[in-house]
Amino acid sequence: MIKFAYTILYVEDVNKSIQFYEQAFGFSKKFISPDNSYGEIISGTTTLSFASKELALSNLKDGFIQSSLNTKPFGIEIGFTTDDVLGTIKKAIENGAKLYAEPKEKPWGQIVGYVRDFDGFLIEICTPVI
DSSP states (O other): OOOOOEEEEEESOHHHHHHHHHHHHOOEEEEEOTTSSEEEEEOSSSEEEEEEHHHHHHHOTTOOOOOOTTSOOOSOOEEEEOSOHHHHHHHHHHTTOEEEEEEEEOTTSOEEEEEEOTTOOEEEEEOOOO
16 A cells, blocks of 8 residues: 655755744654754644755756745645634734735635745645535
């Protein structure tokens, strides 16, 4: 059986990223490597991980497109569900996120808004789909 185990974001500072996700969303640090090049947070059944850009480059010899607030976000997002979309977005912004799209109600009743973390990754904050 194949299981979706984790997503890894390539970031400038693994510790700073973990601290942001802890403070903005209430997650807890699960693991960080002794050299601070890789870390994980407890975010539900799927682990959200962070690798330094240096570590990523050591694994991907041809490089990769780096995320940045100075460019449009990638065509991918990480999504967090909550019953309090507005409060969660407010807390994320207070901890350094940038608002990308105001929350709005979708035709199926879900409330969806977007922020970007300081590395430029797009985060959807939404109510669960019922």
